[in-house]
Amino acid sequence: MKILVTGGAGFIGANFVHQTVEERPDAEVTVLDKLTYAGNRASLAGSGDRVTLVQGDIADADTVDPLVAESDIVVHFAAESHNDNSLNDPSPFVRTNLVGTFTLLEAVRRHGVRYHHISTDEVYGDLDLDDPQRFTELTQYNPSSPYSSTKAGSDLLVRAWVRSFNVPATISNCSNNYGPYQHIEKFIPRQITNVIDGIRPKLYGAGQNVRDWIHVRDHNRAVWTIIERGRIGETYLIGADGEQNNKEVVELILELMGREASEYDLVADRPGHDLRYAIDSTRLREELGWRPEFRDFRSGLADTIAWYEENESWWRPQKAAVEAAYAAQGQ
Numbered sequence: 001m002k003i004l005v006t007g008g009a010g011f012i013g014a015n016f017v018h019q020t021v022e023e024r025p026d027a028e029v030t031v032l033d034k035l036t037y038a039g040n041r042a043s044l045a046g047s048g049d050r051v052t053l054v055q056g057d058i059a060d061a062d063t064v065d066p067l068v069a070e071s072d073i074v075v076h077f078a079a080e081s082h083n084d085n086s087l088n089d090p091s092p093f094v095r096t097n098l099v100g101t102f103t104l105l106e107a108v109r110r111h112g113v114r115y116h117h118i119s120t121d122e123v124y125g126d127l128d129l130d131d132p133q134r135f136t137e138l139t140q141y142n143p144s145s146p147y148s149s150t151k152a153g154s155d156l157l158v159r160a161w162v163r164s165f166n167v168p169a170t171i172s173n174c175s176n177n178y179g180p181y182q183h184i185e186k187f188i189p190r191q192i193t194n195v196i197d198g199i200r201p202k203l204y205g206a207g208q209n210v211r212d213w214i215h216v217r218d219h220n221r222a223v224w225t226i227i228e229r230g231r232i233g234e235t236y237l238i239g240a241d242g243e244q245n246n247k248e249v250v251e252l253i254l255e256l257m258g259r260e261a262s263e264y265d266l267v268a269d270r271p272g273h274d275l276r277y278a279i280d281s282t283r284l285r286e287e288l289g290w291r292p293e294f295r296d297f298r299s300g301l302a303d304t305i306a307w308y309e310e311n312e313s314w315w316r317p318q319k320a321a322v323e324a325a326y327a328a329q330g331q
């Protein structure tokens with residue numbers, strides 16, 4: 001099976017490539033990745049000779065077309081993925097998330113190739129803290145940020161290409177991932193590497209915002225489940241019942257790293273900050289039989305902390321610049 005993985009040098013994509021090589025002896029993987037600030041060749045180290053990395057842009061049709069033509073399936077992870085960056089400069093989000101997805105869809109349409117689209121729960125907007133409802137596949141789209149609105153637009157392009165051109169596609173919308181190889185601009189790795197460096201963790205606003213955490217391996221197992229058993233044209237929500245507010249997460253990181261739970265700072269809030277995400281993954285569980293394996297957030301987080309402690313050479317080159325950029329905006 002020849003698999004084209006876009007964004008395979010990023011956080012979730014690199015984990016997907018490693019898992020695929022480990023678990024699927026018949027898989028030949030080509031990674032198409034622009035290697036932006038968020039992509040890292042080192043994340044693919046040790047993945048073996050069944051993985052080929054092509055550096056290129058998903059919005060460049062001349063690059064994309066021949067790679068799609070020789071693939072059995074495209075799994076599309078590549079994106080500009082960070083909300084804070086999208087507030088400072090939305091333009092790469094529009095190009096990569098919208099034009100990039102359009103370019104891939106045109107190529108899979110031309111060559112009749114199976115396509116799986118990786119998306120986010122943020123397309124549904126946010127929930128109140130006390131709302132008993134969670135997001136389902138029927139929740140109305142209501143994105144808040146330039147990031148989430150470009151992801152929402154990309155999902156709608158996929159739906160239109162399925163309906164109008166019979167492109168054999170599926171979509172998944174997942175909640176917040178954690179695990180190894182996540183860029184240190186993101187919440188959990190930022191705080192872990194802060195504590196390693198003797199910097200106090202930074203909580204936006206009052207730290208009450210809730211995210212629904214899932215281990216990256218559970219996300220990627222769900223993606224394989226959908227690729228193998230999902231119905232063409234369908235959307236599946238992926239979540240592991242992992243709701244926690246940001247303050248609770250920071251306190252747990254501090255405790256697991258041997259610090260006082262109160263050693264954090266409250267900093268400027270994110271403009272338009274989504275309050276709460278929560279996923280109801282009943283369709284994925286009942287229709288396709290998927291279940292999360294990493295049910296214990298505490299031990300998953302402890303393993304993630306150990307990974308950042310043991311892999312300092314992977315994140316260290318970016319730490320000073322990431323913190324300087326946050327400090328400049330009061331975060």
Ligand code: NAD
Nearest residue numbers: 007009010011012034035036038039057058078079081177
């Ligand atoms: P990431 O930022 O860690 O990685 C993105 C990768 O895409 C990088 O390797 C980058 O170099 C590459 N890329 C960016 N622009 C490109 C372009 N124009 N052409 C080719 N490659 C390009 O992101 P991530 O956290 O791994 O997210 C992967 C996907 O999963 C995204 O589509 C994101 O929306 C989605 N998602 C993420 C989460 C999460 O919690 N991180 C949750 C749900 C969905």
Ligand code: DAU
Nearest residue numbers: 081082083120121122175176185186187202203204209246
């Ligand atoms: O829900 C899925 C989404 O999760 C993905 O689509 C995005 O690609 C991914 O980045 C993530 O988005 P969030 O905005 O939720 O993730 P982030 O790690 O940036 O922030 C998580 C929460 O922590 C959020 O409420 C903001 C807060 N935060 C973040 C940082 C970086 C802080 O309190 N302090 C921080 O330093």
